[in-house]
Amino acid sequence: MGFPFLYHNVLSFTLFIGSYSLIRNKILNFAPKFPLRRYGKMSTVIYPSPIFGPIHSRRLGVSLGINLLPADGKVCSFDCIYCECGYNATHRAHLKFPTRTEVLEALEKRLQDMQQNGPKPDVLTFAGNGEPTLHPHFPEIMAGVTTLRDQYFPEAKISVLSNATRINDEKVREALLHVDNAILKLDTVDAGYIAKTDRPVGHYDVEEQLHWLEVMGEHIIIQTMFMQGMHEGEDINNCTPEFVNPWLDALKRINPRQVMIYTIDRETPSPCLEKATHEQLDAIAEQVRTLGLEVSVSY
Numbered sequence: 001m002g003f004p005f006l007y008h009n010v011l012s013f014t015l016f017i018g019s020y021s022l023i024r025n026k027i028l029n030f031a032p033k034f035p036l037r038r039y040g041k042m043s044t045v046i047y048p049s050p051i052f053g054p055i056h057s058r059r060l061g062v063s064l065g066i067n068l069l070p071a072d073g074k075v076c077s078f079d080c081i082y083c084e085c086g087y088n089a090t091h092r093a094h095l096k097f098p099t100r101t102e103v104l105e106a107l108e109k110r111l112q113d114m115q116q117n118g119p120k121p122d123v124l125t126f127a128g129n130g131e132p133t134l135h136p137h138f139p140e141i142m143a144g145v146t147t148l149r150d151q152y153f154p155e156a157k158i159s160v161l162s163n164a165t166r167i168n169d170e171k172v173r174e175a176l177l178h179v180d181n182a183i184l185k186l187d188t189v190d191a192g193y194i195a196k197t198d199r200p201v202g203h204y205d206v207e208e209q210l211h212w213l214e215v216m217g218e219h220i221i222i223q224t225m226f227m228q229g230m231h232e233g234e235d236i237n238n239c240t241p242e243f244v245n246p247w248l249d250a251l252k253r254i255n256p257r258q259v260m261i262y263t264i265d266r267e268t269p270s271p272c273l274e275k276a277t278h279e280q281l282d283a284i285a286e287q288v289r290t291l292g293l294e295v296s297v298s299y
């Protein structure tokens with residue numbers, strides 16, 4: 001959020017299921033026609049704006065990316081130590097957010113091209129250089145994107161990857177409730193862990209977040225990053241019962257349509273983080289299933 005309030009943060013999971021990392025990687029491997037900017041380490045990726053892709057994936061189908069953030073840097077209400085866009089401070093955006101008109105015109109142009117030349121998109125995904133709901137016209141853009149989707153590819157789904165920091169705003173919440181897949185981040189319910197790893201830029205209250213996630217309930221998908229390692233001399237590990245149990249209690253309360261768990265898939269800005277193991281992820285997923293919730297795992 002290059003705003004006073006910089007805040008942040010990817011379908012019916014029969015058509016789209018995947019992790020943010022997975023999607024990012026698919027983007028990275030795709031089409032030089034829409035080049036991405038890499039800064040230094042492979043971990044840092046800045047996406048074209050306002051439209052990028054489409055991404056081709058056996059698992060996701062064809063996903064066209066909508067990036068509502070500036071094209072030259074990152075704008076997020078979190079500053080995650082695992083963020084593939086890098087840290088906020090070192091990848092600060094200087095350009096403005098694309099306007100509603102710029103986003104919708106660019107999207108229509110790309111959809112027309114895809115209608116004439118293919119491929120047919122399975123999903124339109126709001127993702128990119130930070131938190132899409134930080135765009136001051138996110139609800140209006142969502143309405144415009146929905147109209148274009150209905151006009152050009154009515155069978156395509158619309159998905160949003162968000163860190164949920166703006167779901168206390170009624171208009172943002174309403175917009176998210178009307179998309180096919182609102183994928184909202186909840187890495188833990190431990191305030192200390194959130195402060196160390198997600199590092200909110202502004203006000204963030206776990207209980208407040210849980211309240212709004214509960215209100216949105218069965219309309220949403222909860223996405224959680226599990227990882228371990230060290231950051232600035234402190235242990236990082238949200239795979240232990242100390243973190244998993246309260247998170248499971250929160251899921252019970254929220255009762256989301258689906259839970260996506262995933263782990264680090266690329267280099268991270270913080271160098272000593274490690275993937276959660278397959279065994280750890282499988283064990284956590286099994287506990288989610290015992291709650292009666294659908295869960296997908298990306299290793």
Ligand code: SF4
Pocket residue numbers: 008009076077078079080082083084085129130131163185
């Ligand atoms: S990973 Fe974290 S910091 Fe990066 S864009 Fe998502 S919410 Fe923002």
